[in-house]
Amino acid sequence: MVLLGHSHDGKTTLAEAMLFASGGIARMGSPDQASAAMDFEPEEQRRKISINLGVGFVEHNGSKVNVLDAPGFFDFAGQVASGLRASEGAVVVAGPTAQLAVGTEIAWEQCNRTSKPRIVVVNKLDKEHSDFYGAVAAMRAALSPRPFPLHLPIGSEQDFRGIVDLLHLKAFITAEDGKGTEVEIPDDMKARVDEYRGQLIEAAAESDDSLLEKYLDAGTLNEEEIQRGLREGILEGKVAPVLCCSATKLLGVRTLLSTIVELMPPPDVEPDKPAKAFVFNTGGDQFGRVSYFKVTAGTVKADAHLPNLSRGGDERLAQIFFPRGKEHVAATEVRAGDIGAVTKLTHTLTGDTLGMKDGGPLPPLDVPGPAYSLAITPKARGDEEKISSGLARLSEEDPTLHVERNEETHQLVISGLGDVHLDVVLEKLKRKYGVEATTAIPRVPYRETVHGSARAEGRHVKQSGGHGQYGICVIEVAPTARGEGFVWEDKIFGGSIPHNFRPSVEKGVIDTMAKGVVAGYPMVDVRVTLLDGKYHSVDSNDMSFQIAGAMAIRKGAHDAGPVLLEPIVEATIRVPERNLGDIMSDVNGRRGKILGTEPDDGYQYVKVMVPESEMLRFALDLRSITQGRGSFAKKFDHYEEMPAHLAKGIIEEFQKQHEAAS
Numbered sequence: 001m002v003l004l005g006h007s008h009d010g011k012t013t014l015a016e017a018m019l020f021a022s023g024g025i026a027r028m029g030s031p032d033q034a035s036a037a038m039d040f041e042p043e044e045q046r047r048k049i050s051i052n053l054g055v056g057f058v059e060h061n062g063s064k065v066n067v068l069d070a071p072g073f074f075d076f077a078g079q080v081a082s083g084l085r086a087s088e089g090a091v092v093v094a095g096p097t098a099q100l101a102v103g104t105e106i107a108w109e110q111c112n113r114t115s116k117p118r119i120v121v122v123n124k125l126d127k128e129h130s131d132f133y134g135a136v137a138a139m140r141a142a143l144s145p146r147p148f149p150l151h152l153p154i155g156s157e158q159d160f161r162g163i164v165d166l167l168h169l170k171a172f173i174t175a176e177d178g179k180g181t182e183v184e185i186p187d188d189m190k191a192r193v194d195e196y197r198g199q200l201i202e203a204a205a206e207s208d209d210s211l212l213e214k215y216l217d218a219g220t221l222n223e224e225e226i227q228r229g230l231r232e233g234i235l236e237g238k239v240a241p242v243l244c245c246s247a248t249k250l251l252g253v254r255t256l257l258s259t260i261v262e263l264m265p266p267p268d269v270e271p272d273k274p275a276k277a278f279v280f281n282t283g284g285d286q287f288g289r290v291s292y293f294k295v296t297a298g299t300v301k302a303d304a305h306l307p308n309l310s311r312g313g314d315e316r317l318a319q320i321f322f323p324r325g326k327e328h329v330a331a332t333e334v335r336a337g338d339i340g341a342v343t344k345l346t347h348t349l350t351g352d353t354l355g356m357k358d359g360g361p362l363p364p365l366d367v368p369g370p371a372y373s374l375a376i377t378p379k380a381r382g383d384e385e386k387i388s389s390g391l392a393r394l395s396e397e398d399p400t401l402h403v404e405r406n407e408e409t410h411q412l413v414i415s416g417l418g419d420v421h422l423d424v425v426l427e428k429l430k431r432k433y434g435v436e437a438t439t440a441i442p443r444v445p446y447r448e449t450v451h452g453s454a455r456a457e458g459r460h461v462k463q464s465g466g467h468g469q470y471g472i473c474v475i476e477v478a479p480t481a482r483g484e485g486f487v488w489e490d491k492i493f494g495g496s497i498p499h500n501f502r503p504s505v506e507k508g509v510i511d512t513m514a515k516g517v518v519a520g521y522p523m524v525d526v527r528v529t530l531l532d533g534k535y536h537s538v539d540s541n542d543m544s545f546q547i548a549g550a551m552a553i554r555k556g557a558h559d560a561g562p563v564l565l566e567p568i569v570e571a572t573i574r575v576p577e578r579n580l581g582d583i584m585s586d587v588n589g590r591r592g593k594i595l596g597t598e599p600d601d602g603y604q605y606v607k608v609m610v611p612e613s614e615m616l617r618f619a620l621d622l623r624s625i626t627q628g629r630g631s632f633a634k635k636f637d638h639y640e641e642m643p644a645h646l647a648k649g650i651i652e653e654f655q656k657q658h659e660a661a662s
């Protein structure tokens with residue numbers, strides 16, 4: 001079971017309560033006190049949010065329930081993907097007010113997209129101004145499938161003290177230790193109980209044709225039938241019952257576990273096949289790297305040797321265990337449908353399949369693509385190696401972290417889902433690999449070219465005393481078609497420069513262009529024609545003509561009207577329909593072009609072409625425009641001439657720095 005929902009709605013606290021209520025942990029910790037089992041990493045404890053997927057389990061009524069605590073913060077959506085992949089169903093944890101949170105909406109969508117059965121828990125019902133019925137109404141107004149209550153709260157706010165179970169028509173008052181005592185359904189709730197039980201029976205009936213017939217005939221269903229209908233409806237994703245709870249007061253926690261055992265589908269597994277396991281996440285702790293796996297077939301035994309079906313090689317699973325937060329509960333075997341973990345695999349990464357050679361690997365993990373990038377440099381000189389190896393390790397553990405050395409800008413660039421994600425990466429670099437780094441907005445790999453053509457002479461003559469230097473060349477600089485690169489033409493008539501020195505001129509031109517002529521970016525799409533020159537039978541040499549070539553291209557490019565080309569990316573942005581107008585004007589403000597839009601169930605896909613330089617902070621702005629509902633993917637498309645006034649700024653800036661440096 002994976003706990004999903006908006007940040008701060010209480011998933012980690014609820015996981016803690018589930019562990020405590022079922023005796024898995026001796027004391028009830030809290031994310032506020034840095035003592036929650038699921039939030040054990042320092043980066044989580046400092047921020048008081050979950051960053052990694054917490055993995056644990058509880059035993060309840062003779063069944064084992066795996067509890068995965070996903071982070072609600074958008075930057076850690078990769079961990080949500082891991083959690084969804086490893087679980088049969090989701091518990092959507094919602095806040096206790098009529099204000100529907102974006103995170104609840106997103107969790108809903110994730111369940112729909114991955115066809116996960118779900119139940120909903122309205123948490124924090126002990127809080128002042130909490131409003132169970134308002135929360136349910138807000139969800140019913142916005143979400144599909146429409147949720148409906150399975151439990152109703154007895155009392156509200158500080159007086160919230162128990163639960164009416166509409167399926168079994170029972171009421172419980174909960175003591176401080178979370179144990180319930182059965183009581184009569186309070187008189188003043190009877191009308192409500194009737195109303196919501198009616199809704200529940202209807203929902204159960206609608207999930208099965210034979211039940212619907214019976215319901216239409218008899219006007220009601222018996223308890224067994226309701227239960228069967230609910231199970232089927234939940235499994236098919238058509239039904240989403242709502243429960244009530246206060247995680248901090250241990251209220252509704254046992255009833256939640258009972259409901260999971262009773263109504264949520266058991267894992268769909270093949271116990272008799274050869275062992276196969278999917279590594280859905282990788283973490284680290286004092287014992288080294290921990291690989292979390294879900295067994296999809298057969299049984300994984302301690303000390304097993306399993307081939308890695310995704311990247312080859314064998315792994316020995318020396319010690320396997322059931323994780324409970326950072327605690328390792330030793331295991332001798334992990335059966336199909338269950339979750340286990342193992343330390344010190346040698347080359348297996350998140351998303352890999354381990355298994356006997358029977359069929360291929362399972363489909364890889366579906367994580368969001370990179371949205372936000374920063375250039376990273378070590379604070380201390382000489383830490384370059386440390387930083388690259390640390391980042392390599394971290395990106396192996398986190399498939400949403402990408403590391404790349406940009407060959408054009410010579411920067412080391414890290415990309416992830418947002419600024420907080422990359423902040424956490426920096427903290428981990430420091431804590432685990434002892435290296436501190438600074439970041440900056442990445443340089444955009446502009447390129448230089450020329451607009452018109454010009455003739456220029458390069459003259460390198462030094463003949464005062466000793467061995468002289470002599471090289472003079474005349475070239476013409478002109479633009480080529482976009483993408484044609486560099487074209488060299490030799491049109492010297494006669495022998496004004498001997499054949500052996502002409503390649504020297506070309507080399508001088510090419511080397512200078514590679515370094516950039518006007519703004520420090522490589523010059524491309526230029527045709528250089530060697531027209532004329534002079535040489536000296538004693539003083540001319542290779543170097544003199546290289547220098548002459550360099551001088552000529554600098555002057556020629558300058559006179560031919562230098563321009564900058566900028567990379568243009570094609571992006572597909574997904575936004576809620578109501579944000580379409582805002583996004584269109586935002587894209588216009590980024591000098592972008594809208595290529596088209598396509599509706600998708602309340603959302604719009606907007607395809608755009610935008611200069612890369614305008615997209616550097618887009619992930620953050622998109623998030624604030626859509627409150628986190630929007631997402632996008634981009635890829636490089638082509639280079640385009642940059643507007644003159646913008647190019648001028650960059651060229652002048654470079655010249656200024658260059659003068660200051662020389």
Ligand SMILES: Nc1nc2c(ncn2[C@@H]2O[C@H](COP(=O)(O)OP(=O)(O)OP(=O)(O)O)[C@@H](O)[C@H]2O)c(=O)[nH]1
Pocket residue numbers: 005006007008009010011012013014030031032048049050051070071072073123124125126127245246247248249
């Ligand atoms: N009053 C009250 N407070 C609660 C309850 N459950 C959680 N909280 C508090 O809500 C805050 C957030 O709780 P968390 O469990 O960290 O929330 P989360 O959903 O895990 O948040 P993320 O990890 O950021 O997604 C903490 O201060 C908890 O003490 C509850 O039932 N009642």
Ligand SMILES: [Mg+2]
Pocket residue numbers: 011012013049050069070071072
């Ligand atoms: Mg949490």
